[in-house]
Each structure stands twice: as C-alpha cells, then as structure tokens.
Amino acid sequence: MEKATQQQTKAHNSQLVLKTIYDQGKVSRAEVARLTRLTRTTVSDAVTDLRTKGLVEEVGYGERARGKAPILLSVVNNSRHLIGVDLASDEFRGAVVNLRGQIIRAVAFPISSPSGEAALALAYKLIDTLLASSDGPVLGIGLGTPGLIDTEAGIVLQAVNLDWQGLPLSQLLTDRYHLPIHLVNDSQAAALAEYIFGGGHSRRNLAVIKVGQGIGAGLVLEGQLFVGDGSSAGEIGHLMVADNGLVCRCGHTGCLETVASAGAIIRRAQTLARGSKESPLSLLAPEAMTLEALGAALEANDPVARQVTAEAGQYLGRAVAMLVSTLNVQHVLLIGSITALGTPLLKVIQQETRRQALATLAEATKIQFGHFGLDAVTLGASALLLTHELGLSFAR
Numbered sequence: 001m002e003k004a005t006q007q008q009t010k011a012h013n014s015q016l017v018l019k020t021i022y023d024q025g026k027v028s029r030a031e032v033a034r035l036t037r038l039t040r041t042t043v044s045d046a047v048t049d050l051r052t053k054g055l056v057e058e059v060g061y062g063e064r065a066r067g068k069a070p071i072l073l074s075v076v077n078n079s080r081h082l083i084g085v086d087l088a089s090d091e092f093r094g095a096v097v098n099l100r101g102q103i104i105r106a107v108a109f110p111i112s113s114p115s116g117e118a119a120l121a122l123a124y125k126l127i128d129t130l131l132a133s134s135d136g137p138v139l140g141i142g143l144g145t146p147g148l149i150d151t152e153a154g155i156v157l158q159a160v161n162l163d164w165q166g167l168p169l170s171q172l173l174t175d176r177y178h179l180p181i182h183l184v185n186d187s188q189a190a191a192l193a194e195y196i197f198g199g200g201h202s203r204r205n206l207a208v209i210k211v212g213q214g215i216g217a218g219l220v221l222e223g224q225l226f227v228g229d230g231s232s233a234g235e236i237g238h239l240m241v242a243d244n245g246l247v248c249r250c251g252h253t254g255c256l257e258t259v260a261s262a263g264a265i266i267r268r269a270q271t272l273a274r275g276s277k278e279s280p281l282s283l284l285a286p287e288a289m290t291l292e293a294l295g296a297a298l299e300a301n302d303p304v305a306r307q308v309t310a311e312a313g314q315y316l317g318r319a320v321a322m323l324v325s326t327l328n329v330q331h332v333l334l335i336g337s338i339t340a341l342g343t344p345l346l347k348v349i350q351q352e353t354r355r356q357a358l359a360t361l362a363e364a365t366k367i368q369f370g371h372f373g374l375d376a377v378t379l380g381a382s383a384l385l386l387t388h389e390l391g392l393s394f395a396r
C-alpha cells in the first residue's frame, strides 16, 4: 500500500473507532471490534492513538463473559472544546461546548449598532470572550449566521439585518484566530443540533423549521446536513404563499415571511385587535403585543389570538406539506420564537399538512417542537466541528 493510503486508512479507522465509542458511551475494545468489523489489533492501535490524543480514556471494567472482565472505554467529553456562535438571533450568542453538546460557558451581547462593521466587531468581541473563558484545547469555531451563505467558501453572500454583503467571514476569522472555521446558516445549524445532540440521529432524516424574524428550514438527509448546490437548501421563507400579499424584504410580494414570521404575526394581531370588541388584546399597547402575550391569550381562547394562529399555521402547514411531499421526511421540528404560540399552533400546522399533502405521507409525519430553544443555533454550529474536525460521521 502507498504510504498516503495507509495513513488515510489509519485515520479512517481511528474516526470509526472514536464514533463507535462516542455512540456507545462505554464499550470494550472487543465490542468495538465486533461493531466496526475491524480486527482487534486495528482497534487496539486506534484506541492507543485516541488515548494519546486524550480523546478516549479507560473507565473501569464491564461484565465478564468468561475469563477476565473487559476494560471499558469512553470518550473524554471535555477533552476538546467547541466554540459555537449564533449570529442570527436578536442578540449575538455563543457558547463553549464540550463534545456532548453540554454548554460550559454561554455569552450573549446585545446588537447595538446596525452597521456591518459594528456587527463584525461585535462578533470578534463575542469570540474573544469565549476563547478567553475556555480552559481546554479548542477544536475550532462554528457559526450559524442569518441570510444567504456560501458554505464552502465561508462567505456571507447577503445578510440584510447585519448589513453584510459578500463578507468573507471564514477568512477573516481564520486570519484572526488561526483556528478551523465552519459556517452554515442558522436553520441549518439548528437542524444539526437537533440531529446530533437532540436524539435525532436515531432517524435517517429530519427537517427543522425555524420561525423567528425570518423563516428557514434545515435539512438532515441520510444523517448529513444537506445544504444543496448553492448552500441555500431550506430557504422556504421566500416561497410565495399569499396572493396580492405584502412586499417582502427580498423585493417579492406575499412571501411566507410576510405572513408567518414573528413580526408578521404580531403586526397582524395588532391590526385585528384594533378592530375587535371581544378580545382583551385590544386593550394592549401596540408594543406589548408579543408572541408570549399571544400565547397566553390563546390559553384563554382569545378570538384574535386564535385567528392569527390559524392564519400563520395554515401558511406554515403549506410549507411543511411541500417539504414532506418532496422529501418524505417523517420528522419535522418547529423552533424559534414562534413556539411561544404552543400546541394550538402545532395543531393547525398538523391539520394543514394533512390537508395539503398526500394522506399517507402526512399521517406518517410527526411535527413537534424542537428541544433546544434559544441554544439550538449555537449548539448546531459547534456540532459542525464534530463532523469536520473529528471526522465523526452521523451518516447512516
């Protein structure tokens, strides 16, 4: 064998062994050999290599089948730190995360100035703070950013809210921090978090729909984040769903974002409340109309809250029906600030999906809320490092 090929094989085996130990929690060398179908010698060599790197440790003895009780191996969860950054929320958020997605330190900074330069300076400040607070070896920095991204080139093509256009974010961060940098959009990051840290990887496919100020979907297909040919798979927020609709920030009219984003729902509720005699929401000051207030009003069966939820849910249901029909994905998770509307929203989306997609497909599809709330993007961004830097494959 060529030397390069030998080294590749060794690296591949080592990744496979690490992944197996990662998945099993605690496992003996013999069991790793059985699961990976590698020889015991190969497994032993890989384990030695992983122990030298501090990634794997021996953690006591397992049940003895016959003869000596086997030594159990486990991944050292804090042996590497991951930096995950979320630039797509109302504030810039980030965390130092361990290999299991447990947050060691979290930081958030309010976005004060709307200029692109200020946003970049704030991102630097956030990452500086996180790196300073990490006391372990850092594997790299993963980022979930809003807008259109060229994932491979690490360029933010367009993020309107941050005033970034053609920003070579990966290169800027590599020059500054000399660490591996990985970049996806916020919905894609969130999908990865749910898949890798949220127990999602018992399934093959997962769609995560994030609804906040924007709307986007992240897709994990066959265990891998699917970003599409131009890194923009899941840009469902700008599908036209409303005829004669409002003008969207993208320049088109009637986009899903104009009728089902957090801002759209709140504006619609304000309008409906103004004309309502029955809804206590009409007594609210316009700035007190929030998704939380609507969520609370739904529990009291408020007519305005019910109507806006029904309308937004129908539009979102159409988007879900489209995803389900195109991909036959059976697990759909809803995340983002819209989850404040709770189960009533979920019910409308489920009904609408059943109405707009083939019954067999829709009935086999579970639509639920995600697990991670505000941390989803941060965790998913950090998970990028598990796949890219440690070679942990979650593909099935």
Ligand SMILES: [Zn+2]
Binding pocket: 237, 238, 239, 248, 249, 250, 251, 252, 255, 257
């Ligand atoms: Zn649009």
